[in-house]
Amino acid sequence: MNLLVILQSFLLISGALMFCIGSLGLIRFPDTYTRIHALTKADNLGLGLIVLALILNIESVALALKLLLIWGLVMIASALSGHLVAWEADEQCIPLCQPGETEPHLESENE
């Protein structure tokens, strides 16, 4: 096994792990706002690592730029959609919630 393959595997595995951590954050974090943090940031880094791993053995410059472009566009889309979800949550006055608390608006729905 040469060095390139080891480096690529490392980047691909850590990228995939970042996506898993993002999804875990979605479950563990206490309120809407903190969940958006987990998703946008972890997914951005995860995709970045995967793109970097794929670029390492590409010969065509255009294809490498295409992968970078995909990363950039996904980044803008995830940041924008995260912002829009936060904006709408704020508009609906969804309260902040610290770890260990149950979300008050969900509690009242269950009763």
Next chain:
Amino acid sequence: MMDHSATWFNLPTLMVRSLMGGLFWWILSEGDPSSWVIGLPSVLICSLISLRVYPPSPYRINPIGLLRFAGYFMYASLIAGIDIARRTLDRRLPVCSCMTDFTTQLTGLPLWLFMITMSLLPGTLSVRTTQNGLKIHCLDTPENIQPELIRLENYIARVFSLEPLPH
């Protein structure tokens, strides 16, 4: 009618946008020469429409500022990912959900870039624009993130060749 068309038609901007569009097409088609039969007219039509819909912007992009911003952004988004992973995997879940306000004098495109990048940097998420700045959600105490935001703001001001912003 002629007067109206003179206000939106701007040759240098059209050329810059066509070049950007051409680069974009070259990337999408992975450098396939035969694709330019469709690509070239599409790029020209899109540039003309974009000029009509979105007038030439008053900002001057500073290439060095842009490179420094890109470097800072790469580094900070790596830190952001590691930071969120550390918080998620910690058994005690060390997050503090709170809102803070940030006064900024950025407007238009720089403000837009500021809001987008902030959401990808450690512990900050833009929620809405307020009268003299932004409402921000943060994962840490507001005192800790304020200096980071000022640094990001300065990087963005340099990208658009703006004067350093007072605080």
